[in-house]
Amino acid sequence: MKIGEPGDKLSLARVFAAMLAGGVLLGLVGYIFDLAIGPLIAMSGWWTVFATGGVILGAMIQVIREFAVPAPAEREAVARALRAREEAAASEPDA
16 A cells, blocks of 8 residues: 655655664564574574664665656656557558
8 A cells, every 4th residue: 555645745754664664573573583593593682683674674665665656757758659669550551
């Protein structure tokens, strides 16, 4: 579910919210990993690794959703190329 329009005044806030949510969710997974696997390998603190990964993953996903949309000029160029291709296909004689 996409909330808002890409590039509006709340875009950056949504990116930070996704970073926070990703960090918390993967931090919880890391905490469970810490409880289950940490004592077996004599290492703890995995929740920090998972939380950092969640922050990065959350930011990447939301930034792509927010800002990786074609600009109007790019959309027009693609539409123009599609129209030209359709016109060329329509003007070809059927074999």
